[in-house]
Amino acid sequence: MTETQDPISAEVAAGYAFEGPALELGGLMLDATTLSGVPVRIPLAMLNRHGLVAGATGTGKTKTLQLLAEQLSAAGVPVFAADIKGDLSGLSVPGAQNPKIVDRAASVGQQWQAQGFPVEFFALGGQGTGIPLRVTMTAFGPTLLSKVLGLNDTQESSLGLVFHYADQAGLPLLDLADLREVVKYLTSDEGKADLKDLGGLSSATAGVILRELIAFSDQGADAFFGEPEFETSDFLRTTADGQGLISLVELPNLVDRPAVFSTFLMWLLADLFHDLPEVGDVDKPKLVFFFDEAHLLFNDASKAFLDAIAQTVRLIRSKGIGVFFVTQSPTDVPDNVLAQLGSRVQHQLRAATPNDAKALKQTVNTYPHSSYADLGQVILSLGIGEAIVTVMNERGAPTPVAWTRLRAPESLMGAAENTAMEQAVKASPLFAKYAEAVDRESAREKLAAKLEAGAARAQEEQATQDQATQATAEDKLRHEADRAAKRPKSSGRSTRRDKSVVEEVITSTTFRQVARTAAREIVRGMFGTGRRR
Numbered sequence: 287m288t289e290t291q292d293p294i295s296a297e298v299a300a301g302y303a304f305e306g307p308a309l310e311l312g313g314l315m316l317d318a319t320t321l322s323g324v325p326v327r328i329p330l331a332m333l334n335r336h337g338l339v340a341g342a343t344g345t346g347k348t349k350t351l352q353l354l355a356e357q358l359s360a361a362g363v364p365v366f367a368a369d370i371k372g373d374l375s376g377l378s379v380p381g382a383q384n385p386k387i388v389d390r391a392a393s394v395g396q397q398w399q400a401q402g403f404p405v406e407f408f409a410l411g412g413q414g415t416g417i418p419l420r421v422t423m424t425a426f427g428p429t430l431l432s433k434v435l436g437l438n439d440t441q442e443s444s445l446g447l448v449f450h451y452a453d454q455a456g457l458p459l460l461d462l463a464d465l466r467e468v469v470k471y472l473t474s475d476e477g478k479a480d481l482k483d484l485g486g487l488s489s490a491t492a493g494v495i496l497r498e499l500i501a502f503s504d505q506g507a508d509a510f511f512g513e514p515e516f517e518t519s520d521f522l523r524t525t526a527d528g529q530g531l532i533s534l535v536e537l538p539n540l541v542d543r544p545a546v547f548s549t550f551l552m553w554l555l556a557d558l559f560h561d562l563p564e565v566g567d568v569d570k571p572k573l574v575f576f577f578d579e580a581h582l583l584f585n586d587a588s589k590a591f592l593d594a595i596a597q598t599v600r601l602i603r604s605k606g607i608g609v610f611f612v613t614q615s616p617t618d619v620p621d622n623v624l625a626q627l628g629s630r631v632q633h634q635l636r637a638a639t640p641n642d643a644k645a646l647k648q649t650v651n652t653y654p655h656s657s658y659a660d661l662g663q664v665i666l667s668l669g670i671g672e673a674i675v676t677v678m679n680e681r682g683a684p685t686p687v688a689w690t691r692l693r694a695p696e697s698l699m700g701a702a703e704n705t706a707m708e709q710a711v712k713a714s715p716l717f718a719k720y721a722e723a724v725d726r727e728s729a730r731e732k733l734a735a736k737l738e739a740g741a742a743r744a745q746e747e748q749a750t751q752d753q754a755t756q757a758t759a760e761d762k763l764r765h766e767a768d769r770a771a772k773r774p775k776s777s778g779r780s781t782r783r784d785k786s787v788v789e790e791v792i793t794s795t796t797f798r799q800v801a802r803t804a805a806r807e808i809v810r811g812m813f814g815t816g817r818r819r
Contacts, residue, residue: 292684292805294658295316295324295687302327302679304329304680305680306330306680307361310325310327310396311325311327311673312325313690314690315690321394325394326690329676331570332678332682335603335626336610336629338610338613338631339576339610339612340631342633344670345634346633346670346692347612349695350673351385355576356696359404363528363572363573364531365533365573366533366554367576368551368577368578369534369535370537370578372536372701376701377532377698378405378532378702379402380401381695381699390691391692394693403529403532405534406710407711409603415536416534417711417714417717419720420510420724421511422458423511424453426515428446429442429486429590430549430553432490433549435498436586440491451481455480459728460512461508461728462507466499467729468733469499470496472487473492476798500630506546518554544579551583552595555575555609559601559605562607564604565604566604575608576612579613580619584618599626615649616632616648616652617648632672633668633673634669635649635666649662654684671691676765699725703778
């Protein structure tokens, strides 16, 4: 059949004929081997309607992300992405031409040209090659931290109380050490009274929080919290020639600390939402944010946390930010978030188990009406680098579902050399701004000074009390001595009575205390020691 005779080709050609600029995804496939000449695209102005890239491991999700990042950068749109496996670092290096790339490019009408793109490398928690990303504990906040630590509702409420107290008491929470010291202080004898009117902090809850903070620290989080705090506006930069800067966060040990990664990305989104002004609909996004391994964010999350994510995703569109979730199955993403994702790029799914079959059926149900007789079978039969695509057109309506062979990235489909990455990091203008950690006075130092001052006051009060006791004893001694001296000495009985009075004074508790105090002072004078502090 010719292109005009095929109903799917005609429908897709009409549905993807956009007037404004668009990203080129690839070409429409009529079956597993036949391609049409119909291009499949995404309007640039619709990318802040968010999107989903899904598919089983090894089906080409990372290459799709790379393809989108390249074209966004070329269009002047900054990009943020996490480099889970290290492959995305190749965006900075021109690709290597080979027969497979030539054949793929020719099959979809792509004029392939090897080129690299401007990339900034960042490192989370001090691990990996890149400019350090840090955030203060106060800015991170108790809600996200509770998600990382796996706290229940009661423990999360108590953690919020700790943050509230620190804010009211003027105790800056910059790092994990600050938070640990505040928790320990509020369960000490000195600090319990400070929370008396706020309900207090139980020792059991404090113990759980402290233990989880230690485990969090073992994941490398100590290097993540602190100053200088990263300004998320530094992700919204372009080069002198107008290309969007691609910011990559290297995550070499994701398996060891998934909660740190996913919650950090959520903090970035929340911070961008807080800082950026409302812009409404724009010709192109101010930033496109790729949230890889998205299932880690949603696993075991509380309803309140999921509601916060859904609200952030829904509202951040008006700030000009587009968010793409990258995961294995659409069912990894909650329904209230999935409903807000206007663009879908679905790679192959596998149905090896009953749960897989159920996930496939649920995936098919998330798509608009399809011209394919069995969309589920098409998804199962997709080859590597192929996907089922639907996006929002320029009117905001979904485009026809299209079986698409994706274009080939023009940058290196692999990791860049470590030496080149290190040179790029040191050449960045952000290196001088963020490379060196700053340790200013914070809650830890202020609490230590407060406790030391309290101990000094207690010692001074004890010394004053000791002096008063000594003076009282000395006055009593002088008084008794004066009385004894004024008595007549004519009889032996009187002398014995006077002697018994003196003995009573000498054997009294007060006199013994004064004597011991005097003895200690003499010994301290001999050995040159002072009062212990």
